Amino acid sequence: xxxxxxxxxxxxxxxxxxxxxxxxxxxxxxxxxxxxxxxxxxxxxxxxxxxxxxxxxxxxxxxxxxxxxxxxxxxxxxxxxxxxxxxxxxxxxxxxxxxxxxxxxxxxxxxxxxxxxxxxxxxxxxxxxxxxxxxxxxxxxxxxxxxxxxxxxxxxxxxxxxxxxxxxxxxxxxxxxxxxxxxxxxxxxxxxxxxxxxxxxxxxxxxxxxxxxxxxxxxxxxxxxxxxxxxxxxxxxxxxxxxxxxxxxxxxxxxxxxxxxxxxxxxxxxxxxxxxxxxxxxxxxxxxxxxxxxxxxxxxxxxxxxxxxxxxxxxxxxxxxxxxxxxxxxxxxxxxxxxxxxxxxxxxxxxxxxxxxxxxxxxxxxxxxxxxxxxxxxxxxxxxxxxxxxxxxxxxxxxxxxxxxxxxxxxxxxxxxxxxxxxxxxxxxxxxxxxxxxxxxxxxxxxxxxxxxxxxxxxxxxxxxxxxxxxxxxxxxxxxxxxxxxxxxxxxxxxxxxxxxxxxxxxxxxxxxxxxxxxxxxxxxxxxxxxxxxxxxxxxxxxxxxxxxxxxxxxxxxxxxxxxxxxxxxxxxxxxx
Amino acid sequence: xxxxxxxxxxxxxxxxxxxxxxxxxxxxxxxxxxxxxxxxxxxxxxxxxxxxxxxxxxxxxxxxxxxxxxxxxxxxxxxxxxxxxxxxx
Numbered sequence: 001x002x003x004x005x006x007x008x009x010x011x012x013x014x015x016x017x018x019x020x021x022x023x024x025x026x027x028x029x030x031x032x033x034x035x036x037x038x039x040x041x042x043x044x045x046x047x048x049x050x051x052x053x054x055x056x057x058x059x060x061x062x063x064x065x066x067x068x069x070x071x072x073x074x075x076x077x078x079x080x081x082x083x084x085x086x087x088x089x090x091x092x093x094x095x096x097x098x099x100x101x102x103x104x105x106x107x108x109x110x111x112x113x114x115x116x117x118x119x120x121x122x123x124x125x126x127x128x129x130x131x132x133x134x135x136x137x138x139x140x141x142x143x144x145x146x147x148x149x150x151x152x153x154x155x156x157x158x159x160x161x162x163x164x165x166x167x168x169x170x171x172x173x174x175x176x177x178x179x180x181x182x183x184x185x186x187x188x189x190x191x192x193x194x195x196x197x198x199x200x201x202x203x204x205x206x207x208x209x210x211x212x213x214x215x216x217x218x219x220x221x222x223x224x225x226x227x228x229x230x231x232x233x234x235x236x237x238x239x240x241x242x243x244x245x246x247x248x249x250x251x252x253x254x255x256x257x258x259x260x261x262x263x264x265x266x267x268x269x270x271x272x273x274x275x276x277x278x279x280x281x282x283x284x285x286x287x288x289x290x291x292x293x294x295x296x297x298x299x300x301x302x303x304x305x306x307x308x309x310x311x312x313x314x315x316x317x318x319x320x321x322x323x324x325x326x327x328x329x330x331x332x333x334x335x336x337x338x339x340x341x342x343x344x345x346x347x348x349x350x351x352x353x354x355x356x357x358x359x360x361x362x363x364x365x366x367x368x369x370x371x372x373x374x375x376x377x378x379x380x381x382x383x384x385x386x387x388x389x390x391x392x393x394x395x396x397x398x399x400x401x402x403x404x405x406x407x408x409x410x411x412x413x414x415x416x417x418x419x420x421x422x423x424x425x426x427x428x429x430x431x432x433x434x435x436x437x438x439x440x441x442x443x444x445x446x447x448x449x450x451x452x453x454x455x456x457x458x459x460x461x462x463x464x465x466x467x468x469x470x471x472x473x474x475x476x477x478x479x480x481x482x483x484x485x486x487x488x489x490x491x492x493x494x495x496x497x498x499x500x501x502x503x504x505x506x507x508x509x510x511x512x513x514x515x516x517x518x519x520x521x522x523x524x525x526x527x528x529x530x531x532x533x534x535x536x537x538x539x540x541x542x543x544x545x546x547x548x549x550x551x552x553x554x555x556x557x558x559x560x561x562x563x564x565x566x567x568x569x570x571x572x573x574x575x576x577x
Numbered sequence: 578x579x580x581x582x583x584x585x586x587x588x589x590x591x592x593x594x595x596x597x598x599x600x601x602x603x604x605x606x607x608x609x610x611x612x613x614x615x616x617x618x619x620x621x622x623x624x625x626x627x628x629x630x631x632x633x634x635x636x637x638x639x640x641x642x643x644x645x646x647x648x649x650x651x652x653x654x655x656x657x658x659x660x661x662x663x664x665x666x
Contacts (some may be wrong), residue, residue: 045652047606050634059596180605187594260601268596325600418617 002287003360007080007278010090010352014345017094020343025099026334029265029509030106031498032411036333039113049113049328054335061326061339063267068415070312072150073482075358075386076475077308079378080301081293082359088421089355090304092313093348100489101512102340103496108327109336116325116492123498123575124561128491131435134553135487137430138314138547142481143423144247144457147416149474150383152239154409154416156232157384159213160402161409164201168262168414169246171196175261179312190264194272197265207408208251214238214427240461243420248454251425259421270363273411276394276404277353283396286360290368299375304527306483306520312351314517315489318344320397341397348452356384359530361389379475387412463543475546479528483551485522490558492515498565502575516558525552610652617642617649626661 026032040051052060079084108114114122117136123131155162171193179186204210214235215221223231250258311317322340330336362368371385372378386409392403428449435443442448461474493514500507530550533541593644620642622629631633647665650658 047603047610050603055592056595056599059592060599063597064600176637179601180608185594186598186601187590254608256601256604260604271593325603330597449634486613 001288003281003288003356005181005404006086006224006251006288006356006359006484007281009188010086011349013090013257014348017098018342018345021094022098022102022337023103025341025503025509026337029505030103030336031505032106032333033338034334036110038109038330038333040331041237041328043112052329052330054331056265057326057331057335058339060329060347061321062342063270064321064325065308065311065315065318065343066347066350067311067419068147068150068345068412068414069310069315069317069419069481069485071354071386071412071415072146072383072478073309074312074351074354074532075382076379076478077301077305077382078290078306078355078358079294080296082288082355082436084301084305085290085309085355086352088309088313089351092309093351096314096489097318097344097348098341099271099509099513100314100493100496101318101338101344103499104322104492105327105330105336105340106126106333107499108323109330109333109497110297115325116319116495119323119495120491122566123495130178131554131557132439132488132491133430133434135484137427137434137482138551138554139481139488140427140430140453141424141457141460142477142484143419143451144427144505145461146418146474146481147423148240148243148457148461149236149477151234151243151382152415152419153474154387154413155212155239156215156235158209158387158406158409160204160406160542161201161413162212163204163210164197164222164406165316165417167197167200167412168265170256170514172261172265174256175264175286176257179249179261180256186261186264190261190268193265194268197410197433201406201410202403204282205402240458242461243417244454244458247420247424250421251428251453252450255425256541259425262414262421263418266418269411269414273390273408274350274353276399276408277390278358280390280393280396281353281356284393288356288359289362289365290359290372291365295371297376303520304479305522306489307479307518307524309351310482310485310489312347312354314344314484314486314489314513315347316490316492318347319489319492326364344570357389357393358382359389361385361392376475377566379478382414382531389528395492422492424450424457426499427457437495445566460543470488477542478553480544481525483521483525483548483555486517487554488553490518490521490555493517494562494565497562501566514562518562519554522552522555522559561564594618613645614649617646621660621663622664 038051040049043049044051072334074085074089077088104116107119110118111119111122112205117129117132120132155165175186175189175193178189200210215231218225218231219236221230221232225231225234227234229237253259256551306313322343326339326343330339359368362371371381385406390403390408391401392401394408395401399407428446431443431449431452435441435449443452460477496510497507497514523546529545531537532539533545533548536544613650618625619629620638623632643663643665645659646663650665
């Protein structure tokens with residue numbers, strides 16, 4: 001089958017989902033009211049609360065939620081063949097993510113633009129707020145560990161991408177100062193920065209001296225260095241330490257200095273990336289060489305698929321963005337359908353093209369089966385295969401493969417680095433909040449909180465490992481990242497369900513995805529924790545066992561909260577402020 | 578390029594610019610607002626009991642500052658001026 005067919009079928013389902021399902025949800029379930037006064041008008045302050053055109057708001061929402069996660073997950077999940085991953089991304093987006101993002105936006109807009117955490121506190125109670133805080137804490141901890149590993153892995157595999165990625169830092173600081181001090185427009189300088197970055201990527205892919213290849217500096221693969229570590233392990237260690245020092249500095253600076261201008265350049269990269277991939281697909285029309293389904297003996301797709309692909313099918317992180325900033329800028333309540341639901345569809349298209357890039361990357365099915373020989377290999381190398389596949393698609397636009405690989409690696413690393421920055425910053429805030437909640441004033445200090453965030457993340461990414469040495473086990477944490485992200489989505493869906501039930505509406509649209517998600521994550525965690533990581537399992541690992549157990553407890557906790565809510569009188573809950 | 582094409586292109590660029598500027602504008606405005614608050618505090622410090630060594634000069638600024646002071650107390654959620662000495666509303 002042709003990859004283009006896969007894209008067209010996926011797009012068609014997305015279109016039908018938006019055209020009919022979201023319309024039904026908007027009119028019959030959420031009952032959007034065009035005359036309702038949105039927080040953007042009610043509390044208009046020109047800064048946070050600003051009525052914004054729906055197309056502009058959609059673009060903003062989409063660029064805020066799309067990152068490296070919808071690329072990493074699907075690139076691993078095609079291990080079970082393209083069909084399960086394709087179906088989960090397409091149907092998950094239409095029936096779960098769309099309703100979730102749309103619902104979070106509506107719920108927040110009808111409650112003064114309050115965030116999901118505040119809403120959980122109000123609708124369920126203080127216990128739910130703490131549960132929410134702890135789940136976010138564990139989610140950002142996983143994000144830090146996983147993305148530090150992802151970036152190090154890409155730096156080691158594609159050393160030509162290093163210079164361009166590091167070049168982004170001074171360029172972003174320059175833009176930040178220019179815009180802040182002189183109130184200049186960011187568009188032209190950021191486009192110039194992007195051009196400089198890509199030019200350096202092109203140069204680096206052609207001039208070996210510009211490729212920062214730590215493994216060869218340390219004597220090449222397999223060489224044991226004087227520190228006792230082999231070259232690859234030492235390269236991982238070096239990159240992880242460098243990244244952690246960088247995020248420490250980046251996340252303690254004011255956002256306008258580095259994070260925001262970097263985000264700005266990355267928005268261009270998202271557009272460039274999507275355009276290269278979809279146009280490349282149109283011109284190359286590659287054949288899908290991966291099998292549709294596949295019998296494997298190590299890890300079954302059911303239910304692990306549902307935690308391997310989180311972002312791209314459904315992601316709790318979107319609820320944070322929808323209720324954090326987007327809901328405060330909604331011009332009209334009716335716009336929530338386009339912004340929320342279509343925002344989820346945008347992320348779905350990114351996951352879809354990732355699947356297509358990987359399943360068309362190999363010339364024969366045997367090559368695919370060799371590359372994805374077992375689950376551990378699929379997890380460790382999935383992203384590298386995505387970069388290779390994306391480079392093949394870019395070939396359709398006459399971009400040489402070496403240059404294309406470097407640019408795609410730069411794009412993925414940039415997304416991952418911004419996610420890392422944001423996650424460390426978020427972790428710092430949460431540690432401070434927990435410090436306030438439990439009366440530990442020292443935790444509220446900026447450098448103490450950041451130190452704990454960076455220290456625990458570094459320890460986490462370096463601890464798990466396999467026979468390939470230090471840092472090689474970072475991918476083992478990916479399912480835990482997926483699970484915590486799904487649990488966060490579970491809380492938002494629970495809040496939407498409570499809201500709909502209190503209003504006497506049909507709450508099945510959010511209730512069914514919630515039960516499905518919670519059951520799948522719980523099942524997956526039991527499978528992993530008991531049969532894989534426990535002392536009786538196949539690969540005992542005390543760290544993963546402990547983390548998995550904590551997440552399992554959280555999942556059970558949410559289920560119990562849900563049960564408690566359903567035992568209450570639905571009229572007793574005040575859902576509108 | 579024909580004029581309608583150019584118009585469409587300009588509209589597209591404008592749309593794109595607005596999309597990615599949205600969040601950054603808010604952050605810059607917040608930063609500038611904080612600076613403005615510090616400036617206000619310096620100018621009105623004597624009204625709050627903080628000695629101002631350059632009151633002779635800041636006094637001259639008062640007529641210019643009334644409007645901004647009014648905006649500030651509205652933003653802080655106070656409908657009327659909180660300071661007796663300043664009757665902006």
